[in-house]
Every structure is written in C-alpha cells, then in structure tokens.
Amino acid sequence: MQTQDKITQGQNVKPSRLTDSITASQNYLLSLQYPDGYWWAELESNITLTAETVLVHKIWGTDKTRPLHKVEAYLRRQQREHGGWELFYGDGGEISTSVEAYMALRLLGVPQDDPALIRAKDFIISKGGISKTRIFTKFHLALIGCYDWKGIPSIPSWIMLFPDNFPFTIYEMASWARESTVPLIIVFNDKPVFSVDPIFNLNELYAEGIENVTYSLPRNNNWGDIFLLFDKVFKFAENVDLVPFRKKSLQAAERWVLNHQQESGDWGGIMPPMLNSLIAFRVLNYDLADPSVQRGFEAIDRFSIEEEETYRLQACVSPVWDTAWAIRALTESGLPKDDFSLVKAGNWLLDKQCLDYGDWAIKNKVGKPGGWAFEFINRFYPDIDDSGVVVMALNGIKLPDEARKKAAIDRCVQWIETMQCKPGGWAAFDINNDQNWLNEVPYGDLKAMIDPNTADVTARVIEMLGSCGLKMNSDRVTKALNYLYQEQEKDGSWFGRWGVNYIYGTSGVLSALAVMEVDNHRPQLEKGVNWLISCQNKDGGWGETCWSYNDPGFKGKGISTASQTAWAIIGLLDAGEALGTFAIDVIGRGIDYLLTTQTSEGTWEEAEFTGTGFPCHFYIRYHLYRHYFPLIALSRYQKLRDLW
Incomplete structure (x- = not known):
C-alpha cells in the first residue's frame, strides 16, 4: 500500500474546491426530493421490457389506449450504428435484445423494408438469427406465431402441488424466477398463438432459412443435458394428455398468481412477472374489465416513462x-x-x-x-x-x-x-x-x-x-x-453480484471489514486495497465493464465512471481508516477525477450501466448512482484528510 505522512499529489485538492463541490452536490440532491420525502430516479435497462409491453398490449387489444406510437421513436433512438440494440451501453449489440426490438417495431406497423429494420436484420443474421436467441425471446415470438412452441421447453404444472417439505418446490427458485414462472406454467400449458394486428412473420430473421429450423433446445454439453431428455418426456405426456393432476395444478397456479398480486397491482415489484401474469390472465379468458387485469395494467403504466416523443418501461422502481x-x-x-x-x-x-x-x-x-x-x-x-x-x-x-x-x-x-x-x-x-x-x-x-x-x-x-x-x-x-x-479472490478482490462488478464487491467488503474486528482480518483488507489500487485508471478514476462477468480478464477494467470511482474511493478510505494508513496519492487522484468531472449543476454524467440484475444477461443504469455515491466519497474524504 502507498503511504505518506502528508498529502502530496492529493494536495492539489484545495479545501475550498472540495467544499464547493460538496455543497453543489448536496443542493442538487436536495432539489430532487419528492414532497412526500423520498428520492426516486429512473432505473434504466435495455429495450426488451418495452418491446414486451408492446406485445402484451397487442395481445390484449389495449395498444390504442396507451401512447405506444412513441415506442417507435424510442426504439429508433436506441438502435446503434451496427444495426442492433444493446444489452448494456457500448456492448456492440446483442442478438436477443435486437430481435425483440425488431419484433416490437413490426408490431407497431413498421414495414420490413424500413431502413432501420434492414440494418437490424443484417445485424441479427450476422449473429446467427432467431435460433440463437434466448428462450424468453423465442417464447415471446411463439405467442404471435413467429416461432414454434416445439422449440420452447416444457414447465411441468404439477410442481405447483409439491408440499413445502418436498426436496424441491417453487420456493427453491429465486423470488424473481418464482414470480415469473408460476404464471408461465399456465401459459406454457396452453401454448397459445394470438392473432395481432398487423399480421406478419419474422421468417427473414432465420439465418438458416425458415425451412431449415430444427426448433431444438440448445445443449450445454454437460450433465445438465439430461434435462433435454426429461423435456421430451414432458412434451410426450402433454401431447397424449397424460400430465398428472393437470387441472388441479393449473388451478393452484392461478390461485398463487391472484394471491401474490400486490395491492399496487404488480407482482414482485418487477416487470417480467407483471407481463407474464397478464398473459396468463389472457390465456384464462379473463375479461379486460376484471379488477386483477385492470390493476395489472395500471401497475405497468406506473413503471412507464412518457416524454414528449418517447415512451419506455422500467424493469423496476x-x-x-x-x-x-x-x-x-x-x-x-x-x-x-x-x-x-x-x-x-x-x-x-x-x-x-x-x-x-x-x-x-x-x-x-x-x-x-x-x-x-x-x-x-x-x-x-x-x-x-x-x-x-x-x-x-x-x-x-x-x-x-x-x-x-x-x-x-x-x-x-x-x-x-x-x-x-x-x-x-x-x-x-x-x-x-x-x-x-x-x-x-x-x-x-x-x-x-x-x-x-x-x-x-x-x-x-x-x-x-x-x-x-x-x-x-x-x-x-x-x-x-x-x-x-x-x-476473496486470489488477487484480493471480491465478486459483485448486484453491482458492476469486482470494484463494487471489493469496496463493499472493505467497508464491512473496516468496522468489524479489524485486527482479525488485516491481511484481507490489505490485499483488497492493493487490488483496488492496481486498477486505477490514468485519469485518476476507476471503471469496470459489464464484460467482467463474462471474462474475469476484464476485472477492474473499463473507462472511468463516477459511481465506480466513488466505490473505489469509499473502500480505500474505509480500509485506510481501519488500518491507520492511507493510499494518499491514489485517493487524491480519484478525488480530483470526481471534482474535475462534476457538472455545473453539481452532479455527474454517466452513460454506463453499473448496476447488475442478472450477471451476463441483464444490467441496470441507476440514474442516481452517479450522484449519491460520489457525494459520499467526497464527504468522507473531507472528514478523513484531517487524519493524514
């Protein structure tokens, strides 16, 4: 660890400059408080949930009751030069995300020969076409006849009847998977194909040609491929109507969905279960005027953001x-x-x-x-x-x-x-x-x-x-x-499940170990500090790309961002206070980066996604991360620099 008795490079951070920055940031944050006392900013993700919302409204025939025409402008703005749409900022485009955007534009009436869709088609084909997309993308296409249900895995409805003390129940799934899966048990049992306006197919997006599609489930080439055999058995049982307790299971699933709808109308506070539950209600022939259906659509409306020209959906609030x-x-x-x-x-x-x-x-x-x-x-x-x-x-x-x-x-x-x-x-x-x-x-x-x-x-x-x-x-x-x-990893870092990624995880653990029995884990603290120091960028900040979830070789690597720089500084400050020695030069350069990049309003710009939903598959841009974390870092630095 780098240590000094006095600030050297950090001395460029003048006290008045630091105070002015903190004051500006504080005032900006206070200006965002809602009258009821809370703070709340957009939780931005990729375009798929907006695209799937268009699909659900089309299935229900409610598309004319919402400003879905503004989705077209939103999707066009989100399309990148390569023709595709991104999973996270700067990822070069992702195939499933791009197929769902293409689907939504077709649902909105954009013709196949539109220049944007021609570019999108070229991108999608270059990535392998629809057959290379994730299961959930194929599922949404199957709902409107653009993919065959034969290529969708079965979900045995009888899992709903397992008692709580059984080795496996739906409660062994993560909460988000459980809330999404139970309504899909109903949908997958029926395998519906809904008629939508306009009528179209997406045959042009099959790289191998529609006549050559096999509709097979992808193999993992490990022991898990045994589930492919199970899936064949499940499908056979469905085809000959030998699914045990089917009616009772589906009734249990329906009751579960109804009982888990919040008074606010949503399920689990996240969009996928909300969309899946409304599709399940449609399969069950619920009336549009049914209170559960109405509350479900109202909940989706509350997750929406409508601007003058665009309309989009948040994954959560x-x-x-x-x-x-x-x-x-x-x-x-x-x-x-x-x-x-x-x-x-x-x-x-x-x-x-x-x-x-x-x-x-x-x-x-x-x-x-x-x-x-x-x-x-x-x-x-x-x-x-x-x-x-x-x-x-x-x-x-x-x-x-x-x-x-x-x-x-x-x-x-x-x-x-x-x-x-x-x-x-x-x-x-x-x-x-x-x-x-x-x-x-x-x-x-x-x-x-x-x-x-x-x-x-x-x-x-x-x-x-x-x-x-x-x-x-x-x-x-x-x-x-x-x-x-x-x-703790061999290099001293910790994995970050809910923030991108090792910078987030390492900072959090350092802050924790710094306030609990410090003498018992000095080696762990020092290794974590040294790792953070090792990945500081030349501009003084820290950054880490979402690709670090796919390849650990990207650990701690990426263009500097305000939130990730703040996390690193917070971890270094907390660990330094606990150990009694600070990486002064490193921290000083990090603080200087935050001061230099602060806007005139008192906040910071950050296009990158630094929040994590599902590693490798779903990322989040919390619009306040770029603000409250830097304010914490600057304020904690101001307090601790007196100890140096």
Missing part, C-alpha cells in the same frame, strides 16, 4: 433504495441529523417497513417480519440489501419519535439474523436458495434461477452491524466473516 442512499449521502456531507428533509425521508422509510409474512417465511420458520423492500410496495419480498442500507440511513439521523425508529431497526436486525444462509452469508431475498442444478434446466438459460448468498449482500449486513453498533449472535458474525474470507 427503486424509491426505498434511492431514499436510503440519499439520506446516507446527505448526512455524510454534513446536513444536520434532524434536518427537515432528512426527518421527512426517515419517516417515509419507517412507513415502508414490511410487517407481513412474505415468501421468505416458507423456508424461514422462525423469523418475524421487519425488512424493507426495494419498491414503493412489495410486502412479499423485502430484501436484505435494502434493509441493511435503510438501517444505516435511519441510524444516522434523528427523528421526532426515536423510540419508533429504534423498534423498527431492532425488528429488521432480528429478521436479518434469521435469514443467514448455511455457508454463513446472506442472499438478497431468501434463505438457502441455492439448488444450483436449477440453472441447468432448459427454461433457465439466463442462469439466474437461484438466489444464493453473496459477498456484497453479506458485506452490507456486516457493515450495518459494525457501523451502527448493533448486536447479532457472535457465532453468526464469525461465520459471516469466514464466508467473506473464503470469497
């Missing part, structure tokens, strides 16, 4: 997450703990605590409710990551009713304690959701069927305990720390 981090950033930057804005935000968060038993209680028989979810309403799925950040945010402010705040924090910590997984870490939504074989089933080609414990979420819990002075069973804490030690 993040008000609890954004509000908790905004509170932390503002308290770090010196706003009084009882500031009106913070009090309003804190009370809003208290009102959002989940006090119902959700799906997590199926496998956790001892825990009592007390977590927080990501969205405005999501009583079935509070998550550990949000809960940890909310606790730290509330702990840092002073509310009029401190007793209520303390009780809420205590409930949350007790709930989190019961959610610890067997290896010692914490997952996002569930406990011991780790049957990895599920990622080998043909239906699960996104490799995101489970929700195992991860280093970044575990680090959040440890940081929460250490920074807030909260208590948890010491054996549990020791087990969690040992889990983090085991997860």
Whole structure:
C-alpha cells in the first residue's frame, strides 16, 4: 500500500474546491426530493421490457389506449450504428435484445423494408438469427406465431402441488424466477398463438432459412443435458394428455398468481412477472374489465416513462433504495441529523417497513417480519440489501419519535439474523436458495434461477452491524466473516453480484471489514486495497465493464465512471481508516477525477450501466448512482484528510 505522512499529489485538492463541490452536490440532491420525502430516479435497462409491453398490449387489444406510437421513436433512438440494440451501453449489440426490438417495431406497423429494420436484420443474421436467441425471446415470438412452441421447453404444472417439505418446490427458485414462472406454467400449458394486428412473420430473421429450423433446445454439453431428455418426456405426456393432476395444478397456479398480486397491482415489484401474469390472465379468458387485469395494467403504466416523443418501461422502481442512499449521502456531507428533509425521508422509510409474512417465511420458520423492500410496495419480498442500507440511513439521523425508529431497526436486525444462509452469508431475498442444478434446466438459460448468498449482500449486513453498533449472535458474525474470507479472490478482490462488478464487491467488503474486528482480518483488507489500487485508471478514476462477468480478464477494467470511482474511493478510505494508513496519492487522484468531472449543476454524467440484475444477461443504469455515491466519497474524504 502507498503511504505518506502528508498529502502530496492529493494536495492539489484545495479545501475550498472540495467544499464547493460538496455543497453543489448536496443542493442538487436536495432539489430532487419528492414532497412526500423520498428520492426516486429512473432505473434504466435495455429495450426488451418495452418491446414486451408492446406485445402484451397487442395481445390484449389495449395498444390504442396507451401512447405506444412513441415506442417507435424510442426504439429508433436506441438502435446503434451496427444495426442492433444493446444489452448494456457500448456492448456492440446483442442478438436477443435486437430481435425483440425488431419484433416490437413490426408490431407497431413498421414495414420490413424500413431502413432501420434492414440494418437490424443484417445485424441479427450476422449473429446467427432467431435460433440463437434466448428462450424468453423465442417464447415471446411463439405467442404471435413467429416461432414454434416445439422449440420452447416444457414447465411441468404439477410442481405447483409439491408440499413445502418436498426436496424441491417453487420456493427453491429465486423470488424473481418464482414470480415469473408460476404464471408461465399456465401459459406454457396452453401454448397459445394470438392473432395481432398487423399480421406478419419474422421468417427473414432465420439465418438458416425458415425451412431449415430444427426448433431444438440448445445443449450445454454437460450433465445438465439430461434435462433435454426429461423435456421430451414432458412434451410426450402433454401431447397424449397424460400430465398428472393437470387441472388441479393449473388451478393452484392461478390461485398463487391472484394471491401474490400486490395491492399496487404488480407482482414482485418487477416487470417480467407483471407481463407474464397478464398473459396468463389472457390465456384464462379473463375479461379486460376484471379488477386483477385492470390493476395489472395500471401497475405497468406506473413503471412507464412518457416524454414528449418517447415512451419506455422500467424493469423496476427503486424509491426505498434511492431514499436510503440519499439520506446516507446527505448526512455524510454534513446536513444536520434532524434536518427537515432528512426527518421527512426517515419517516417515509419507517412507513415502508414490511410487517407481513412474505415468501421468505416458507423456508424461514422462525423469523418475524421487519425488512424493507426495494419498491414503493412489495410486502412479499423485502430484501436484505435494502434493509441493511435503510438501517444505516435511519441510524444516522434523528427523528421526532426515536423510540419508533429504534423498534423498527431492532425488528429488521432480528429478521436479518434469521435469514443467514448455511455457508454463513446472506442472499438478497431468501434463505438457502441455492439448488444450483436449477440453472441447468432448459427454461433457465439466463442462469439466474437461484438466489444464493453473496459477498456484497453479506458485506452490507456486516457493515450495518459494525457501523451502527448493533448486536447479532457472535457465532453468526464469525461465520459471516469466514464466508467473506473464503470469497476473496486470489488477487484480493471480491465478486459483485448486484453491482458492476469486482470494484463494487471489493469496496463493499472493505467497508464491512473496516468496522468489524479489524485486527482479525488485516491481511484481507490489505490485499483488497492493493487490488483496488492496481486498477486505477490514468485519469485518476476507476471503471469496470459489464464484460467482467463474462471474462474475469476484464476485472477492474473499463473507462472511468463516477459511481465506480466513488466505490473505489469509499473502500480505500474505509480500509485506510481501519488500518491507520492511507493510499494518499491514489485517493487524491480519484478525488480530483470526481471534482474535475462534476457538472455545473453539481452532479455527474454517466452513460454506463453499473448496476447488475442478472450477471451476463441483464444490467441496470441507476440514474442516481452517479450522484449519491460520489457525494459520499467526497464527504468522507473531507472528514478523513484531517487524519493524514
């Protein structure tokens, strides 16, 4: 680690310049607060959910009731010069994403000979055509007759009837997979082909020619290919009507979907289950005026963003997450703990605590409710990551009713304690959701069927305990720390499941280890610090491309971004404070990068996707990441530089 007694290169960061930057950033963040007290900014992803929303409206015949004509302008703007559409910013284009964009444009009436579609076709064919797309893209095409259901894997409906103590139930799937799969059990059983206007096919997108398509499931060339044999058996049983308990299973699936619809109309707080559930209702011949259908469409509308010329859909909304981090950033930057804005935000968060038993209680028989979810309403799925950040945010402010705040924090910590997984870490939504074989089933080609414990979420819990002075069973804490030690890579980094990627994971773990039994893990801290130092860019910032999930050779490599630079600085500062020695030059150059790239409004620009949904398959651009994380980094630097 680089050490100095005095600031050298960091001395270029003049105190007045730093103060002005923090003030501007603080004022900008305060200007974004909603009247009710929360913060909430766009959660941007790729175009597929917007394309699939067009499809669902076409299937229901509701396309004229929404401004879907603006989707065309949005999709045209998102098309890149190579003709395709991206999974994440700058990825060179991705085939499944591009096919779904093409499908949506055709659904919107754009003719096949439109120049944009000609370029898109050339790109798609160059990547192998429709046959090389993911299962979910093929599924959406099958719904309108542009792909054959023979090439879609079966989902046995009878899995709905397995008792809770059975080795496998739907609760062994990750929450997001479960919420998406149950309605699809209904859809896959019926294998519908809906008539849409305009009528078209996508034969031009089959690279091998439509007459040569085999409609076979892709092989993995490992033991998981046994599921291809199972799929043939399932399909045979469907064809001869020998599916056991089919009617009872489908009724159970329908009840589950109805019972899991939130009062806000959505399912799981995320778009895929919302779209799948509405398709299931269509298959079941629900009337458009049915309250469940109406609330479902209203929920989709709330996830939409309509501008003067464009219309798009968010995968999710993040008000609890954004509000908790905004509170932390503002308290770090010196706003009084009882500031009106913070009090309003804190009370809003208290009102959002989940006090119902959700799906997590199926496998956790001892825990009592007390977590927080990501969205405005999501009583079935509070998550550990949000809960940890909310606790730290509330702990840092002073509310009029401190007793209520303390009780809420205590409930949350007790709930989190019961959610610890067997290896010692914490997952996002569930406990011991780790049957990895599920990622080998043909239906699960996104490799995101489970929700195992991860280093970044575990680090959040440890940081929460250490920074807030909260208590948890010491054996549990020791087990969690040992889990983090085991997860450290040989080069000193940690994998980031929910943020891109090793910079995110490493920063989070460093912040956690820095506040918990420091003397017991100095070697781990030092290795993590040295890795972060090693991947600083020449401009002083840090960046990491999403490609690092596909190839670890891209670890810590990418153009500098505000959020990733802030993560690196935060990790280095926290570890430096714990170890009693700072990488002064490195941190100083990172701070200078943030100061130099700050806009006149007091924020930062960032086109890159630095949030992760499913590694390798789905990424997120949180529009406030580029703001509250740099504010935390600058503010923490201002406090700690006096120690140098």
